[in-house]
Amino acid sequence: MSAFVSNLKVAILGFGTVGSSVARILCDLKPEGIELTHIYNRKIARKRTDWVPSTVQLTEDFETVLNSDANVLLELVGGLDPAGSWVRRALAAGKSVVTANKKLIAFHGIELEKLARSKNAHLRYGAAVAGGIPVIPGLQQGLAGDQVTRIEGILNGTCNFILSKMEEGAEFADVLKEAQANGYAEADPTEDVDGFDARAKLVILSRLALRADIDPNEIPCRSIREVSAVDFAYARELGCTIRQIARAELRPQSVNGSDVLASVGPMLVPKASPLAWSRGTENTVLVGGRYGGDVVFSGHGAGGHPTAVAVVSDVIGIAHGSRAVDLPSKKTAIGGEFLLRHSIRFIVCDQPGIIAGIALALAEQGINIHAIFQKPGYSQDRLPFVVTVEPCAASALHRALDRIGKMTCLLEKPFDLQMLEPEDKV
Numbered sequence: 001m002s003a004f005v006s007n008l009k010v011a012i013l014g015f016g017t018v019g020s021s022v023a024r025i026l027c028d029l030k031p032e033g034i035e036l037t038h039i040y041n042r043k044i045a046r047k048r049t050d051w052v053p054s055t056v057q058l059t060e061d062f063e064t065v066l067n068s069d070a071n072v073l074l075e076l077v078g079g080l081d082p083a084g085s086w087v088r089r090a091l092a093a094g095k096s097v098v099t100a101n102k103k104l105i106a107f108h109g110i111e112l113e114k115l116a117r118s119k120n121a122h123l124r125y126g127a128a129v130a131g132g133i134p135v136i137p138g139l140q141q142g143l144a145g146d147q148v149t150r151i152e153g154i155l156n157g158t159c160n161f162i163l164s165k166m167e168e169g170a171e172f173a174d175v176l177k178e179a180q181a182n183g184y185a186e187a188d189p190t191e192d193v194d195g196f197d198a199r200a201k202l203v204i205l206s207r208l209a210l211r212a213d214i215d216p217n218e219i220p221c222r223s224i225r226e227v228s229a230v231d232f233a234y235a236r237e238l239g240c241t242i243r244q245i246a247r248a249e250l251r252p253q254s255v256n257g258s259d260v261l262a263s264v265g266p267m268l269v270p271k272a273s274p275l276a277w278s279r280g281t282e283n284t285v286l287v288g289g290r291y292g293g294d295v296v297f298s299g300h301g302a303g304g305h306p307t308a309v310a311v312v313s314d315v316i317g318i319a320h321g322s323r324a325v326d327l328p329s330k331k332t333a334i335g336g337e338f339l340l341r342h343s344i345r346f347i348v349c350d351q352p353g354i355i356a357g358i359a360l361a362l363a364e365q366g367i368n369i370h371a372i373f374q375k376p377g378y379s380q381d382r383l384p385f386v387v388t389v390e391p392c393a394a395s396a397l398h399r400a401l402d403r404i405g406k407m408t409c410l411l412e413k414p415f416d417l418q419m420l421e422p423e424d425k426v
């Protein structure tokens, strides 16, 4: 054994998709100095464990693990409770913890890190954002020497699967069903499609990259449910595609005490952007640094094996005595809005005066029209067209759209998408 490797006894909490992949990798690779001693899950007898070495104790009693000589617990159960109380109790007992639980780290990460430090224990969560892509260690170490000014990411594989399928012409509801059938989406897809999963991940990245401790509930989230196939047809006209983007940015100057802008939701992404290239369940994260420029991380953001690689890497780091770089963050309020170009999709029953009415309502809010697109081949009775506008705040645009929404020619509520253009901001 190398002089720098300590003997770790490792217990897995949660023998599901990620937990069983972690066990598989530990049993296959047998990393130096790391011994799997326990696997804990409720009703463990239901699980297929015939391949697990007999030296590993299977248990459905958490206290057995807590009172054992296992010195690193891998929390792979998920959710805030009871996983959170198990993590607290393990750290309080001086055990180190590795977790893939983004929700726990987004809401309670700072308190848990403090507890870990006070007990001289490790808390690692490299798998909590973007699964197998080493974004968190990349920020903690590789980019710690830069001042990161912005993060833009595709952080939710389910949304990326749905939107990249819709790019081929399918409608949201059909692709969601397919994603559920393939196990890419939960029976209740709210966390994913409405942006809450990506929001938790953005909070963790903002803490590490922007050193901003943001309340997850303050980040505006927009669902991808309203995106339809016709939006992709018009996105193509604009040289764009549509992706769920989680983004946070340092403001050049603090405005009303707020230093960070952040949001999660569907956006028009130029085809030339690396964020447009990810397909299926892939994740991509773009980190913009003041000194080093842009760095892009990309790969499999979810799935048992890719996520397990990140968990095992964290355990190996602990075995080698490497401490996570402790980057101090400060409580930061989110304020203001990104100032961006928008495209607005209207579906109307055609009649004279529609464009004049839209232009007037936009002008009243100080918003300039940039271009109007109308693809041939649609019926005059149900005519989709798109208006793009110069950079403006979403709140001003929504005031105009409220007014436009009263026009009798409209068959659906207008749907607007922001365009990802990092250089245009408040």
Ligand SMILES: NC(=O)c1ccc[n+]([C@@H]2O[C@H](COP(=O)([O-])OP(=O)(O)OC[C@H]3O[C@@H](n4cnc5c(N)ncnc54)[C@H](OP(=O)(O)O)[C@@H]3O)[C@@H](O)[C@H]2O)c1
Pocket: 013, 014, 015, 016, 017, 018, 019, 040, 041, 042, 043, 075, 076, 077, 078, 079, 082, 100, 101, 102, 127, 128, 131, 301, 302, 303, 304, 307
């Ligand atoms: N799957 C991914 O691609 C992925 C990617 C990145 C991060 N993560 C994170 O990794 C963690 C685990 O995800 P997963 O996909 O592996 O979930 P999973 O397949 O549902 O596994 C969770 C395991 O924990 C067990 N469990 C749940 N509640 C329990 C309780 N109260 N007491 C005892 N056992 C309990 C479950 O047992 P039952 O079988 O009885 O339900 C299941 O075996 C989550 O924090 C998730 O956010 C997952």
